[in-house]
Amino acid sequence: MQNIKKYIDQNKDRFLNELIELLKIPSISADSAYKKDVLKTADEIKSSLEKAGCENVEICQTKGYPIVFGEKIMDKNLPTVLVYGHYDVQPPDPINLWDSPPFEPVIKKTELHPEGAIFARGACDDKGQMYMHVKAMELMTQTNQLPCNVKFMIEGEEEVGSASLADFVKENHEKLSNDVILISDTGMIAKEVPSITTGLRGLSYVEVEVTGPNRDLHSGLYGGAVANPINILTKMIASLHDKNNHITIPGFYDKVEELSKEERAEMAKAPFSLENYQKALDIDAVYGEDGYTTNERNSIRPTLDVNGIWGGYTGEGAKTVIASQAFAKISMRLVPNQDWEEITQLFKNHFESIAPKGVKVKVTPHHGGQGYVTPIDSIGYKAASKAYADTFGKTPIPQRSGGSIPIVSLFEKELKSKTILMGFGLDSDAIHSPNEHFGVWNYFKGIETIPLFYKYFTELYK
Numbered sequence: 001m002q003n004i005k006k007y008i009d010q011n012k013d014r015f016l017n018e019l020i021e022l023l024k025i026p027s028i029s030a031d032s033a034y035k036k037d038v039l040k041t042a043d044e045i046k047s048s049l050e051k052a053g054c055e056n057v058e059i060c061q062t063k064g065y066p067i068v069f070g071e072k073i074m075d076k077n078l079p080t081v082l083v084y085g086h087y088d089v090q091p092p093d094p095i096n097l098w099d100s101p102p103f104e105p106v107i108k109k110t111e112l113h114p115e116g117a118i119f120a121r122g123a124c125d126d127k128g129q130m131y132m133h134v135k136a137m138e139l140m141t142q143t144n145q146l147p148c149n150v151k152f153m154i155e156g157e158e159e160v161g162s163a164s165l166a167d168f169v170k171e172n173h174e175k176l177s178n179d180v181i182l183i184s185d186t187g188m189i190a191k192e193v194p195s196i197t198t199g200l201r202g203l204s205y206v207e208v209e210v211t212g213p214n215r216d217l218h219s220g221l222y223g224g225a226v227a228n229p230i231n232i233l234t235k236m237i238a239s240l241h242d243k244n245n246h247i248t249i250p251g252f253y254d255k256v257e258e259l260s261k262e263e264r265a266e267m268a269k270a271p272f273s274l275e276n277y278q279k280a281l282d283i284d285a286v287y288g289e290d291g292y293t294t295n296e297r298n299s300i301r302p303t304l305d306v307n308g309i310w311g312g313y314t315g316e317g318a319k320t321v322i323a324s325q326a327f328a329k330i331s332m333r334l335v336p337n338q339d340w341e342e343i344t345q346l347f348k349n350h351f352e353s354i355a356p357k358g359v360k361v362k363v364t365p366h367h368g369g370q371g372y373v374t375p376i377d378s379i380g381y382k383a384a385s386k387a388y389a390d391t392f393g394k395t396p397i398p399q400r401s402g403g404s405i406p407i408v409s410l411f412e413k414e415l416k417s418k419t420i421l422m423g424f425g426l427d428s429d430a431i432h433s434p435n436e437h438f439g440v441w442n443y444f445k446g447i448e449t450i451p452l453f454y455k456y457f458t459e460l461y462k
């Protein structure tokens with residue numbers, strides 16, 4: 001394709017500044033205090049799609065936050081690429097751990113990003129990566145190189161479970177009909193090791209509550225004589241893994257897909273340094289399920305993790321008290337073939353069954369979703385692979401990710417199309433953490449690679 005680099009070069013500053021403006025709006029979907037900002041972000045996405053050359057751009061209202069839709073139909077006989085992304089972001093807390101305010105983007109150089117990285121909540125997940133597609137679209141329309149039809153669907157509830165999008169997809173098969181879905185909301189192995197994400201884990205997220213006595217008690221007067229909900233909760237949680245770090249919930253592994261020796265050997269070829277991994281996290285050892293490597297543990301194996309735990313007295317000083325209640329939020333990452341609703345039920349049954357007498361246990365399911373795997377012989381994968389080969393000078397490595405984008409399996413079920421996950425983030429970009437950032441180099445590499453995907457997909461489709 002002609003002049004991709006030239007167009008990017010000529011518009012570099014504007015491409016960066018537009019993203020910076022978008023990152024200034026705190027579109028935190030989890031916190032209703034930011035409702036206006038989330039809605040304002042949707043408006044901004046709408047006008048950016050219009051400027052990029054999309055037609056029929058609309059803000060589609062839902063029960064929750066709106067979905068921004070836009071399209072450019074060139075010719076009914078050409079293939080259609082549906083781009084998905086999200087404009088909502090995670091809450092920034094703990095805010096005191098940020099080196100600069102999360103919604104005042106700054107570009108700073110780091111060891112991995114000598115060209116600079118944009119520091120802001122949403123820089124990588126997913127405003128920065130989603131905006132690469134908007135700019136790639138602008139580039140293709142401005143240089144008359146859009147080779148096929150395009151549809152954009154950008155939602156504002158991904159970080160809270162995509163409930164409205166699920167309804168929207170079910171109700172709009174025709175409007176969303178496509179030949180391939182393209183998403184940049186994952187990562188790659190390293191700047192010099194391009195990769196394409198071929199799998200995502202499923203998710204089951206639950207909250208548990210343990211209730212003991214009907215009021216907080218003096219820990220001297222009652223201690224030792226009644227069940228302490230915090231002691232009980234932590235004991236119950238500890239029992240969910242055995243000494244080999246296997247999960248103890250009966251039936252949990254029944255449907256887990258076991259990879260063949262060959263597939264595991266293939267996976268092990270991806271470059272990985274345990275030393276660097278440990279160094280980056282300042283840990284002296286990794287920890288996990290016996291019999292699996294670190295990369296296997298965080299991608300092809302299911303997990304159970306406490307995400308938050310609270311109860312009792314946590315203020316200054318000491319208060320001698322046995323709390324009436326204790327709580328925890330627990331996530332289970334699932335692998336293909338595990339059904340998230342079934343796993344949620346297994347968890348609930350088991351957790352209730354291990355509660356000792358003297359406490360009541362309540363399990364409340366939150367959200368969840370199925371895992372996803374995509375083959376590497378589809379034309380979508382081949383097109384992506386060729387695109388990366390052009391811009392990185394290397395064939396990308398297929399890699400399963402440990403993260404989840406639950407809506408992807410719903411896309412396949414409802415729209416009958418495969419999703420190609422072209423992520424340009426790095427694990428060190430600190431998504432969901434303080435000091436989230438996205439490399440300037442990665443941002444422009446994405447904008448450069450995406451148009452080539454369109455080109456190769458259209459060629460291979462014929």
Ligand code: BES
Pocket residue numbers: 125126158159160161185186187200203367401402403404405406
């Ligand atoms: N973009 C992430 C998922 C992701 C990141 C996948 C990196 C692979 C590599 C997405 O925004 C996300 O955070 N998903 C949530 C699940 C969702 C239901 C809240 C997750 O994985 O925790």
Ligand code: MN
Pocket residue numbers: 086125126158185
């Ligand atoms: Mn995301």
Ligand code: MN
Pocket residue numbers: 090125159431432
């Ligand atoms: Mn996220």
